[in-house]
Amino acid sequence: MPLDNTASIKDIITSLQNLEGINAKAELASVIGSPVTDEDTMSTMVNQIQTSKNELAGKIGEGTEGTEPLQSLVDKVFVGKKWANGLTPTTGSGVFEIARNTATVTMNKFIFEGLSFRPSFIVAKIFDGSIKTSITTYLVGGDTYYQDTVKVATFIDGSSTETTFNLKVGVRDAYVSASGFCLPVLYAGTVEWYAYA
Known part of the structure; x- marks a missing residue:
């Protein structure tokens, strides 16, 4: 929705938040979950994702590395014993x-x-x-x-x-x-x- 010259700062912020990608940091924090919040820097979020991947790789074992793509790690996880x-x-x-x-x-x-x-x-x-x-x-x-x-x-x-x-x-x-x-x-x-x- 276009804004006119009388729009308040609140209207401008709301309009910006509704644009694609503007709220990406908050959405990313929501997907990652605790302990990450939308107040964290992108660097902190990336570090938390890598820490979680390393922990997952350690639990999978058998030569699995935290540097593998996330989907590769997910594909190695199974529920219960085979x-x-x-x-x-x-x-x-x-x-x-x-x-x-x-x-x-x-x-x-x-x-x-x-x-x-x-x-x-x-x-x-x-x-x-x-x-x-x-x-x-x-x-x-x-x-x-x-x-x-x-x-x-x-x-x-x-x-x-x-x-x-x-x-x-x-x-x-x-x-x-x-x-x-x-x-x-x-x-x-x-x-x-x-x-x-």
Whole structure:
């Protein structure tokens, strides 16, 4: 609305505040929120945004930096723990290395690709068709001798163990990555598995 020559200072200020961008500092302070106010300088507001980005990056972890674009940080945030599960057939045999030395064993393996996170814990089971169950567990940092290991055990009727192995991950055929994994099991068939971030 155009002002005439008799407009008061109050009318002029109101008119200016209604122009696009004139109230940008107050609007920015409103979006940022506490502790920023519209009385702060733009430099203070920018510093608060950077401090908040640094804190967010620290909470996300895994090599995330506060210098990344804000949208990049937001895209890395998820609510709750990620997990996946499935039924996957074994794909022949693989070579796996014992955790305490370099001896190897050959076992059935199963491979799954298509994860959107790197699991820190995986558990899998497969039946032999009669009374035995093979349980495979992977846990980051789960062994004092070797950082990433997978344990494979056979349980008879769920009561006693028959065979156990402690095998290296990231060596020979065993791997766990942000997109999938290849782990050993004692029997051929369909493996039921659960993976957690």
